[in-house]
Amino acid sequence: xxxxxxxxxxxxxxxxxxxxxxxxxxxxxxxxxxxxxxxxxxxxxxxxxxxxxxxxxxxxxxxxxxxxxxxxxxxxxxxxxxxxxxxxxxxxxxxxxxxxxxxxxxxxxxxxxxxxxxxxxxxxxxxxxxxxxxxxxxxxxxxxxxxxxxxxxxxxxxxxxxxxxxxxxxxxxxxxxxxxxxxxxxxxxxxxxxxxxxxxxxxxxxxxxxxxxxxxxxxxxxxxxxxxxxxxxxxxxxxxxxxxxxxxxxxxxxxxxxxxxxxxxxxxxxxxxxxxxxxxxxxxxxxxxxxxxxxxxxxxxxxxxxxxxxxxxxxxxxxxxxxxxxxxxxxxxxxxxxxxxxxxxxxxxxxxxxxxxxxxxxxxxxxxxxxxxxxxxxxxxx
Numbered sequence: 001x002x003x004x005x006x007x008x009x010x011x012x013x014x015x016x017x018x019x020x021x022x023x024x025x026x027x028x029x030x031x032x033x034x035x036x037x038x039x040x041x042x043x044x045x046x047x048x049x050x051x052x053x054x055x056x057x058x059x060x061x062x063x064x065x066x067x068x069x070x071x072x073x074x075x076x077x078x079x080x081x082x083x084x085x086x087x088x089x090x091x092x093x094x095x096x097x098x099x100x101x102x103x104x105x106x107x108x109x110x111x112x113x114x115x116x117x118x119x120x121x122x123x124x125x126x127x128x129x130x131x132x133x134x135x136x137x138x139x140x141x142x143x144x145x146x147x148x149x150x151x152x153x154x155x156x157x158x159x160x161x162x163x164x165x166x167x168x169x170x171x172x173x174x175x176x177x178x179x180x181x182x183x184x185x186x187x188x189x190x191x192x193x194x195x196x197x198x199x200x201x202x203x204x205x206x207x208x209x210x211x212x213x214x215x216x217x218x219x220x221x222x223x224x225x226x227x228x229x230x231x232x233x234x235x236x237x238x239x240x241x242x243x244x245x246x247x248x249x250x251x252x253x254x255x256x257x258x259x260x261x262x263x264x265x266x267x268x269x270x271x272x273x274x275x276x277x278x279x280x281x282x283x284x285x286x287x288x289x290x291x292x293x294x295x296x297x298x299x300x301x302x303x304x305x306x307x308x309x310x311x312x313x314x315x316x317x318x319x320x321x322x323x324x325x326x327x328x329x330x331x332x333x334x335x336x337x338x339x340x341x342x343x344x345x346x347x348x349x350x351x352x353x354x355x356x357x358x359x360x361x362x363x364x365x366x367x368x369x370x371x372x373x374x375x376x377x378x379x380x381x382x
Contacts, residue, residue, distance in 0.1 A: 002033065002034060003033065003034050003035075003036050004033040004034065004035045004036065004074050004075055004339060004342065004343075005036050005038040005070075005072040005073045005074045005075070006022055006035055006036065006037055006038055006073070006074070006075045006076075006077060007038055007039045007040075007041060007064070007067035007070070007073045007075065007076050007077070007097075008022070008037075008039075008040050008041065008057065008077045008079060009041045009042075009064045009067075009076065009077065009078050009079060009080055009088055010041075010042065010078065010079035010080040011040055011042050011047070011048060011051035011052075011055065011079075012079070014079035014102050015040070015051070015055070015079040016055065017327075017328060017331050018077055018079050018132075018331060019037070019040075019055035019056060019057070020055075020328050020331065020332075021328065021331035021332045021334065021335045022035055022037050022056075022077075022335060023037065023055075023056050024328075024332045025332050025335040025336055025339065026339075028317050028318070028332060028336075029317050029332075029336045031336070031339050031340060031343060032339070032340060032342075032343025032344055033339060033342065033343040035075075035335070035339055036058075036072075037056055037057045037058060038057070038058055038059065038067075038070070038072055038073055039052075039057060039058065039059040039060065039061055039067055039070070039073065040052040040055065040057035040059070040060050040061070041060075041061050041062070041063070041064040041066075041067055042060070042061075042062060043062060044062060045060075045062040048060045048061065048062055064076075064088060065091070067097075068091060068092055068095040068097060069095070073097060074097060074098060074342075075097060075098045075099070075100065075342070076088065076089075076092035076097045076098070076099050076100075077099075077100045078092075078099065078100065078101040078102060079102050080102075081177050081178075081183045081184060082104060082106060082107045082183065082184055082185045082190070083107055083182060083183045083184075083185075085101055085102075085105065085106050085107075085111070085115070086106050086107075086111040086114060086115055088101075089101050089115050089118070089119075089129070089352075090114065090115060090118045093118045093119060093121075093122040093127055093129060094118070094122075096122075096125070096127060097127070098127055098128045098129065098338075098342050099119070099127075099128075099129040099130075100129070100130050100131075100132060100334075100335075100338055101115075101129070101130070101131055101132060101352075101355070102131075102132045103131055103132055103133050103194050103195065103198070103355065103358070104185065104190045104194040104355070104358060104359060104362065105131050105352060105355030105356060105358070105359055106185070106355075106359060107184070107185030107186075107190075108185065108359075108363070109356075109359050109360055109363045112352075112355060112356040112359040112360075113356060115352050115355070115356070116352040116353050116355070116356040118352075119351065119352035119353070120352075120353070123347070123351075126345065128338070128341055128342050128347070128348055129348070129351060129352050130337075130338050130341070130348040130349070130350065130351060130352075131198075131350050131351070131352060131354060131355035131358075132331075132334060133194075133195060133198040133199070133202075133350055133358075134330040134331050134333075134334050135195055135198075135199050135267065135282070135330060136198070136199065136202050136334075136350070137314065137329075137330040137331075137333035137334050137337070138280075138282070138285055138330055139286070139307045139308070139312045139313045139314050139315055139325065139333075140280055140285065140286060140287060140288040140305070140307035140312075141199065141202075141203070141269075141280060141288075142312075142313035142314070143288055143305070143307050143312055143313060144203055144269075144271070144278045144280060144288055145202060145203050145205070146313075147278060147290065148203055148204060148205070148271065148273075148278070149205065151275075152275065152276055152290075152292070153271060153272075153273030153274075153275055153276045153277065153278065154273040154274030154275030154276065154293075155249075155273055155274040155275075156204055156206075156246075156248065156250045156271060156272070156273045157249075157250055157251065157272055157273060157274065158250065158251055158252070158253075158270075158271070158272040159200045159203070159204065159244075159246070159250055159251070159252040159253070159269070159270070159271050159272075160252070160253050160268075160269070160270045160272075161196040161199065161200055161252065161253070161254050161255070161268070161269045161270075162196075162254075162255045162256070162266065162267070162268045162269075163188075163192035163193065163195060163196050163255070163256045163257075163266065163267045163268075164255070164256075164257055164260035164263035164266035164267075164268075165192065165257070165258045165260065165263055165264060165265060165266070166258065166259065166260050166261050166262060166263050166264065167258055168219070168238060168258040168259055169258075169259055169261055171219045171222070172222075172223060173222065173223075174222060174223050174224065174225050174226070175222040175223065175224055175225075175231070175232045175234065178191060178236075179222065179234045179235070179236055180234075180235055180236065181235040181236050182235070184236055185236075186236050186237060186362060186366065187215075187217070187234075187236030187237040187238055187240075187258070188236075188237055188238060188239050188240050188256040188257050188258050189215060189236075189237050189240040189256060189362055189365060189366065190236075190362055191256075191258075192256035192257075192258070192267075193240055193242075193254060193256040193362065193365070194358055194362060195267065196254050196256060196267075196269075197254070197358045197361045197362065198350065198354070198358050199267075199269060200244075200246075200252055200254075200269070201354075201357070201358070202350070203269070203271060203278075204246060204248065204250060204271070206246045206247050206248045206250065207246065207247050207357060207378075208244045208245070208246055208247075208252065208361050208378055209245055209246065209247050209377065209378055210244065210245050210364070210375060210376060210377045210378060211242045211243065211244045211245075211361065211364045211365050211368055211375075211376055211378065212242060212243045212244075212368055212373055212374070212375045212376065213240065213241070213242035213364070213365035213366065213367075213368035213369040213373060213376070214240065214241050214242065214369055214373050215237035215239070215240045215365070215366070215369040216237065216238060216239050216240075217234055217236070217237055217238045218238045218239070218259060219234060219238065220233060220234055221233055221234065222234055237369075238257065238258060238259055239255075239256065239257035239258070239259055240254075240255070240256050240257070240365065240369070241253075241254065241255045241256075242254050242365045242368070242369075244361075264283075265282060265283065265327075266281070266282065266283055267281070267282035268280065268281045268282070274293075275292070275293050275294055276290065276291050276292045276293045276294070277289075277290070277291040277293075277302075278290055278291075279302070285324075285325070285326070285327070286306060286307055286308055286324040286325060287304055287305065287306060287307065288304075288305045288307055289302045289303065289304060289305070290302065290303045290305055291303070306321070306322065308321045308322055308323065308324060308325070309321050313333075314329075314333045314336070317336075337349075360378050360379055361378050364376045364377065364378045364379075
């Protein structure tokens with residue numbers, strides 16, 4: 001197979017970002033197969049045709065199921081709200097299509113289990129699947145994982161993770177699908193917290209085993225849209241905080257909110273070990289702070305690493321050192337890894353089993369919060 005035909009389902013925010021990545025990945029990286037942007041799928045015929053022309057797709061369709069019977073489509077990329085992930089992904093896998101699915105994998109553990117089982121059956125037939133946790137592909141964070149794996153931090157004791165946004169600060173901001181549990185599953189927990197959970201487990205190469213959670217909804221009703229006085233209920237969390245214990249013994253603290261005034265996309269992670277620390281802030285995404293506790297205390301301090309060298313992850317394909325990358329590049333890196341796995345017939349990461357592990361953590365946080373923040377083991381659940 002020389003060409004890899006792609007069908008993208010969804011053309012809002014994530015669809016735009018994924019389209020940019022599909023346009024770019026084959027022009028930047030040497031890939032074992034050549035991606036081709038075959039068809040963009042959406043619900044409304046006029047809107048999806050306009051989006052396809054603007055975003056660079058060859059064709060448009062208002063029926064995603066039509067892509068599953070096409071011989072020139074080999075990959076289905078899912079960028080829809082969470083309530084449709086399971087149906088689209090399992091149908092695509094059954095049809096023999098490789099699947100990339102945006103996070104979180106599903107709206108419930110039961111859906112995620114079904115998706116992971118379908119992915120495993122498909123894997124045995126050579127069909128690949130991956131979850132879109134793009135922050136793994138930030139070069140500085142990939143470097144952080146390498147430093148942890150090399151033992152540069154010693155025994156890991158603490159993880160602190162925050163994801164802070166402020167786009168819901170205005171109580172008159174309209175009700176969207178992201179504020180409806182039946183569409184999104186959860187609010188800040190799934191939208192932002194899922195990234196934190198995956199990233200922490202990725203950096204430590206360890207799993208969260210138990211949590212103690214707290215969630216809150218600050219604005220219970222929001223306008224249904226412009227030109228109407230009607231409101232609708234917000235049925236998801238606006239903010240969440242939880243503590244966690246990892247299998248290897250590390251402790252974690254996590255916070256996700258869409259009400260942190262002035263914070264636009266403030267994803268922050270710090271890891272502390274017996275021999276050093278790492279700190280990262282996405283609003284300075286090309287930088288990693290590293291502290292080596294084995295150095296002489298008289299001169300030791302946090303070191304700023306500008307992760308733009310050719311030897312840093314993904315950077316050899318881009319620009320000279322110091323010419324920094326941005327948000328969109330994380331998605332290009334994601335597709336580089338996904339397409340390479342398909343072409344080389346290896347297993348991409350994170351797969352649907354990893355997505356299920358994240359889903360179980362999110363579910364445990366919700367169960368803990370509903371049970372007076374009782375300490376709750378990860379596993380089982382809805």
